Structures are given as C-alpha cells and as structure tokens.
Amino acid sequence: MNFISQFSSILFGLLLIITPSQLAKALSLDTITPIKTSIKLSANPTSESTSLFKEGHNSYKQGNLKAALLAFDEAIRLNPKFIRAYIFRGIIHTQIQEYESAIKDYTQAITLDPKEAFAYGGRGIAWNGLKDYKNAIADFTQAIKINPQVAQFYKYRGTAHTKLQDYHRAVNDFTQAINIKPRYTEAYLERGNIYYKLNNQKKAIADYTQVIKLDPKYPKAYANRSVSYVKLKEYQNAVTDCNQALNIDSKIVECHYNKGLAYLNLGKYQQAVQEYNQALKFNPKSTIAYQNRGVARTMLTDIKGGIKDLQTAADFLKEQGKTEKYQKILQVIATIKQEHQNRFTSSSVSKAYNLYSEAKSKYQKGDVKAALAKLDEAIRLNPKFASAYRNRGIIRALSGNKQAGIDDLQKAAQIYKQQGKTDEYSEVLEAIRRFQQQVKPVLS
Numbered sequence: 397m398n399f400i401s402q403f404s405s406i407l408f409g410l411l412l413i414i415t416p417s418q419l420a421k422a423l424s425l426d427t428i429t430p431i432k433t434s435i436k437l438s439a440n441p442t443s444e445s446t447s448l449f450k451e452g453h454n455s456y457k458q459g460n461l462k463a464a465l466l467a468f469d470e471a472i473r474l475n476p477k478f479i480r481a482y483i484f485r486g487i488i489h490t491q492i493q494e495y496e497s498a499i500k501d502y503t504q505a506i507t508l509d510p511k512e513a514f515a516y517g518g519r520g521i522a523w524n525g526l527k528d529y530k531n532a533i534a535d536f537t538q539a540i541k542i543n544p545q546v547a548q549f550y551k552y553r554g555t556a557h558t559k560l561q562d563y564h565r566a567v568n569d570f571t572q573a574i575n576i577k578p579r580y581t582e583a584y585l586e587r588g589n590i591y592y593k594l595n596n597q598k599k600a601i602a603d604y605t606q607v608i609k610l611d612p613k614y615p616k617a618y619a620n621r622s623v624s625y626v627k628l629k630e631y632q633n634a635v636t637d638c639n640q641a642l643n644i645d646s647k648i649v650e651c652h653y654n655k656g657l658a659y660l661n662l663g664k665y666q667q668a669v670q671e672y673n674q675a676l677k678f679n680p681k682s683t684i685a686y687q688n689r690g691v692a693r694t695m696l697t698d699i700k701g702g703i704k705d706l707q708t709a710a711d712f713l714k715e716q717g718k719t720e721k722y723q724k725i726l727q728v729i730a731t732i733k734q735e736h737q738n739r740f741t742s743s744s745v746s747k748a749y750n751l752y753s754e755a756k757s758k759y760q761k762g763d764v765k766a767a768l769a770k771l772d773e774a775i776r777l778n779p780k781f782a783s784a785y786r787n788r789g790i791i792r793a794l795s796g797n798k799q800a801g802i803d804d805l806q807k808a809a810q811i812y813k814q815q816g817k818t819d820e821y822s823e824v825l826e827a828i829r830r831f832q833q834q835v836k837p838v839l840s
Contacts, residue, residue, distance in 0.1 A: 445475040452484065461488050479505045479512060486518045490525060498522040513542035517549050520556070529556040547577035554586060563590050581607045585617060588624075597624040615644040622654050631658040649678040656688055660695075663757055668692040683712040687725065699736055703729055748778035755787065764795055782811035786824055793831050802828055 452467030468485040471478055486501035502519035505512055520535035536553035539546070554569030570587035573580055588603030604621035607614050622637035635658050638651035656671035672689035675682055690705030706729050713722040755770035771788040775781055785808035793801025805828045812821040 445471040445478055445481070448474065449478065449481050449484075452481070456484060456488065461492060464488055477508055479508050479515075482508075483512070483515055483518060486515075486522070490518065490522050493525060495522040495525040498525075511542055513539045513546065513549075516542070517546065517552070520549075521552055524552065524556055524559075527559070529559045532556040533560075545576060547573040547580055547583070550576070551580065551583045551586070554583070558586065558590060563594055566590050579610050581610050581614060581617075584610070585614075585620065588617075588620060592620070592624055592627070595627070597627045600624045601628075613644055615641040615648050618644070619648050619651050619654070622651065622658075626654060626658055626661075629661070631662045634658040635662075647678075649675055652678075653684060653688075656685075656692070660688060660692055663695075663760060665692040665695045669696070681712060683709045683716075686712070694732060699732065703732060706732075744777040748774040748781055748784070751777070752781065752784050752787070755784075759787075759791060764791060767791060768795075780811055782808045782815065782817075782820070785811065786820075786827075790827065798831060802831055805831070 448467045448471040452464040452471065455461075455464035455467060465485065465488050468481045468488070471481040472485065475481070482501045482505040486498040486505070489495070489498035489501060499519055499522045502515045502522065505515035506519070509515070516535045516539035520532045520539065523529070523532035523535060533553055533556045536549050536556065539549045540553070543549070550569045550573040554566040554573065557563070557566035557569060567587055567590050570583045570590070573583040574587070577583070584603045584607045588600045588607070591597070591600035591603060601621055601624045604617045604624065607617035608621075611617070618637040618641035622634040622641070625631070625634035625637060635655055638655040638658070641648045641651050652671045652675040656668045656675065659665070659668035659671060669689055669692045672685040672692070675685040676689075679685065686705045687709035690702045690709060692702075693699075693705060694702030696702075706725055710722050710725040710729070713725065751770045751774040755767040755774065758764075758770060759767035768788060768791055771784050771791070774784045775788065778784070785804045789801040789804030789808060791801070792798075792804060795801075805824050809821055809824040809828070812818075812824060
C-alpha cells in the first residue's frame with residue numbers, strides 16, 4: 397500500500413460527506429398513488445349518466461385512463477351533481493399529475509356532500525402532489541374524522557408530515573395505518589424511513605424486515621435496509637441486501653452506491669470501483685460516484701486515476717455551487733499529491749506501511765493475534781508510525797489490555813502533535829477518553 401496508509405484517515409474522512417444519506421432515492425416518499433376505494437355506484441344520477449359512469453369505471457380498471465376520463469366528463473355533463481363521477485375523475489387527474497384539476501373535482505364533490513371522506517382523502521393526495529402539505533394534512537384529518545377506519549388516510553397524512561419533517565407525527569400516523577391494516581407494506585416502509593432519519597436504525601431494520609416478510613420480492617425494502625446496515629457498520633449485511641435487491645430489480649441504482657460504500661469500509665477497494673462503475677452507467681455525472689471511486693482508486697495506489705476522479709467530482713460540485721464540499725475535495729487532492737511527492741522511499745518504511753495495511757485486513761477478518769504481530773513489526777520498522785500505534789492501542793485495549801492500549805494511544809497522540817496533525821491528535825485523545833470511560837472507540 398506504500399504511502400497510502402499515511403493519509404487513509406483523510407480519505408475515509410471524506411467519506412463522511414457521502415454517508416448513506418446519499419442514497420436518498422432509496423428513502424423517497426414522492427410516489428403518489430390514489431386511494432383505492434370501494435365506492436358504490438349510487439348517487440341518484442340519470443340512467444344514461446349511470447351507464448357512462450360504469451363505462452368509465454370499467455375503462456379505469458382496465459388502465460384506459462383516456463377513455464375513462466371521457467366517460468366521466470360526459471356523465472358529469474349529463475348530471476352535474478354526480479358525486480362519484482367527480483371523485484373518480486379526480487383520481488384520474490391525480491394519476492396523470494393534473495393536480496389542480498383533481499382538486500377542483502374533489503372540491504365539487506365536497507360541496508355536494510361535505511361528509512364524503514374519500515373526496516377529502518383524494519384532495520389531500522392532490523395537495524401532496526402540489527407539495528402543499530399543510531392543506532394535505534388538513535384534508536386527511538377531515539377524512540379521518542368522517543371515516544377513521546381507512547388506513548390510507550393515516551398513511552398519506554404521515555407522508556405529508558414527513559415532508560414537513562414532523563417525524564414523530566408521521567410515525568404515529570404510519571403506526572395507526574398499520575394497526576388498521578397489518579399487512580400495509582408501504583406504511584411499514586415509510587415508517588422505517590422515518591426511523592432511519594431519526595437514527596433509530598434497529599427499528600428501521602425491523603420495519604424493512606417486516607416489509608420483506610410480507611413481500612419477499614419488494615426490492616426497495618432490501619435497498620433501504622442496506623442503508624441502515626451501513627449506518628450500523630454491518631457492511632456485509634448491507635452488501636447481501638443490495639445483492640438481493642439487484643437480483644429482483646437490476647435498475648435499483650442506489651444499491652450500487654451503497655455496495656460501493658460498504659466495500660470501501662470493508663477494504664475491498666477493487667469491488668468498490670466496480671460498483672461505482674455501474675453507478676456511473678446510470679448517471680454519468682454523479683458526483684458521489686466519482687468521489688468514492690476516486691477514494692477507492694487512491695487506496696489501490698492508482699494515484700493518477702484517483703486524482704482524476706476526485707477532480708471530476710470537484711468540478712461538478714463547483715458547477716453546482718457547493719463551495720464547501722468543493723474546497724474539501726481540493727484539500728484532499730492536494731494532500732494526496734503532497735504525500736505522493738514526499739513519500740518515503742526507504743524499504744523499511746514502505747514495508748511498515750504494507751504491514752499496517754495487512755494488520756487492518758487481519759483484524760477485520762477477526763485474526764487479532766496476527767494483526768497485533770504485524771503492527772508490532774510495523775512499529776519496529778518505523779518508530780514514528782503514529783497510525784500503527786493508534787490501531788495497536790485500540791486493539792490491545794479491546795482485547796483486555798487496556799493500560800497497554802492507552803499507552804500506545806498516548807504515544808500516537810504525541811507523534812501526531814509533533815507532526816502538526818491536529819485532527820488526528822484530537823481523535824486519539826477522544827479515543828483515550830472513551831476507553832477510560834469504558835466506551836468502545838472505532839478503529840482508524
């Protein structure tokens with residue numbers, strides 16, 4: 397790995413910018429579908445308008461929305477007080493994203509019958525489509541007052557609360573929807589998404605798992621659960637879930653991002669590169685894919701390729717006006733170049749870095765004894781190898797030799813301070829504090 401380990405902590409610090417929150421598509425709540433109703437065909441219209449309504453209803457069930465819309469138009473022309481025709485026409489307008497027209501239809505139905513719960517519910521969905529979540533919540537609340545046993549009213553109100561970042565109310569609504577309809581996969585999925593946002597990953601995983609139990613072919617449930625697994629640093633579980641999602645739907649591009657991130661944290665850099673290659677096929681201008689692939693390439697000692705990818709990501713961020721992230725990547729690029737120019741050529745020092753990388757791999761595989769042996773040798777070859785002291789200290793402390801571990805961490809802190817690496821110095825002091833307080837830190 398040569399000099400790469402010397403700044404691996406910087407590269408992995410960059411990954412904090414691109415945590416699984418980048419997989420926001422996996423957590424999207426934007427899909428809008430109409431509430432399925434069991435509305436009866438009774439509103440006392442004329443015989444001819446009733447026939448047209450039935451014709452439109454049949455066309456709707458067959459997926460012929462254009463024919464259904466024409467039939468409902470004519471039914472309403474013949475009977476302007478035909479409530480059900482307005483409601484079904486509103487449903488179609490919502491499906492084709494003509495939300496203003498849908499709202500007019502639902503409002504007319506409400507005017508004709510202020511107790512028509514599905515008119516309020518349908519109008520709430522249309523308000524959601526227009527991103528007018530406050531009006532949506534008001535309509536769903538009114539629908540619930542009229543008919544509190546319709547699970548979809550709670551579910552869609554929960555979606556609106558989510559958009560307003562009122563997560564606790566959203567959880568309550570999704571829970572109520574599940575209580576009414578225990579097999580409501582969408583409610584479990586969206587509640588899991590909220591738990592993810594609230595950083596309650598265990599509850600999120602429980603909800604995604606319930607979706608999978610109800611529907612084992614639901615790819616988004618696997619994709620979303622993989623995001624929570626990454627948050628919990630259960631990277632292999634994340635990879636497994638992504639593979640399952642992709643087996644069901646090969647176009648779930650967010651899984652390539654998440655697998656790539658998992659592989660990066662597992663030290664499987666070549667596999668990470670392959671995942672981001674796939675992601676770039678779907679989105680050739682993905683900042684995250686270039687950024688993460690650049691990190692992976694650099695860790696593989698493909699310095700030229702890594703810098704090229706990172707620079708591409710920086711250029712995209714500059715175009716997007718994301719100055720802070722742009723500057724962060726430029727700093728990383730500068731560090732890589734500087735370290736590359738100033739890297740040690742001594743064979744003993746180079747070997748020390750190789751041993752350090754091997755030790756990390758051994759530890760990740762559970763071979764603590766081999767990891768410590770390699771770190772011992774790395775420190776013997778390079779007594780100023782702060783990162784080796786740091787990792788050996790953490791492993792020793794976690795293995796029950798806390799004082800020896802703290803001694804190593806103090807040595808690492810001393811070297812980092814001498815080298816002017818203030819961030820690393822602060823991180824090691826925090827690790828010492830956590831060990832003294834019996835709190836498990838994270839291996840660098």
